[in-house]
Amino acid sequence: MIPRLSSFSLAVVALPYIILAASKNTGPSSEDSRLTAAQICDPAVAEPQSYDDMLPCAKAKHIEEFLCRPNGTNPTDLEDHAECMCKGDFFGEKLACDTCMRDNGGIDILELVLYDNLLHSAYDQLCLATAAPTAPFASI
Numbered sequence: 001m002i003p004r005l006s007s008f009s010l011a012v013v014a015l016p017y018i019i020l021a022a023s024k025n026t027g028p029s030s031e032d033s034r035l036t037a038a039q040i041c042d043p044a045v046a047e048p049q050s051y052d053d054m055l056p057c058a059k060a061k062h063i064e065e066f067l068c069r070p071n072g073t074n075p076t077d078l079e080d081h082a083e084c085m086c087k088g089d090f091f092g093e094k095l096a097c098d099t100c101m102r103d104n105g106g107i108d109i110l111e112l113v114l115y116d117n118l119l120h121s122a123y124d125q126l127c128l129a130t131a132a133p134t135a136p137f138a139s140i
Helices: 007-024 031-041 056-067 075-087 090-103 109-127
Strands: none
Touching: 031 056, 031 090, 056 075, 056 090, 075 090, 075 109, 090 109
16 A cells, blocks of 8 residues: 555645745745756666666656556456556555656646646546456546
8 A cells, every 4th residue: 555645744845845835925836836846756778677667757657557457458457557556566656656757746745636636536446446447547
């Protein structure tokens, strides 16, 4: 299971950022800071990297697009996909990626909270559901 920030923890973490943003009269992250954060958190690489050398954003993409990609749409394929996504590193790496983006100005704390909630909702639907999955993660 992926760690979830409590409401109190989120408030404690978010308050300084909210005050700072209000004092600077800034809104959500600018396009320039998003590009810079993407270059830091998910830089383009000239040569393929081993999984262990990848940064969290690259790992999350690799898991979703290659390691856990469903082989089809039949129930067995979707169950295998869900098991791979849920028992592997995807959710932790995705949260680490989003945190890197926040730490480097690509998203603000409120966007991080939104992404965290969406990620947990998807985790709940894919990994904690009692019924067999009917769609891959990307569709949730």
